[in-house]
Amino acid sequence: MHGAKYSREPMNYSDGKYRLGCSHGCPSIDDRESKYIIDKIRGGTAVFIYSGDDQYAQKSLYLNEQDAQYTFSYLIDMQIAQAKKQEREKKS
DSSP, X not given: OEEEGGGSSOEEOTTSOEEOOEETTXXXXXXXXXXXXXXXXXXXXXXXXXXXXXXXXXXXXTTSHHHHHHHHHHHHHHHHHHHHHHHHHHXX
């Protein structure tokens, strides 16, 4: 997530729909508010973005139940491993 001037106002795209800007897949937000918003969600908040694509849910690692279980288990295992490593480093 990052701030961008083009995310201040919704833009009208060729399909006639209005959307806020998107930077190669990154969610972009109003640059005047970005520091505040990013600081608020840093360190534990999830952001869910749905594209409106009918196949999005089928392809998503987080919305497909089996893939989500694997992905979140992996992420939790990595966090536990990182916490244990930091604990060991504190003791030494």
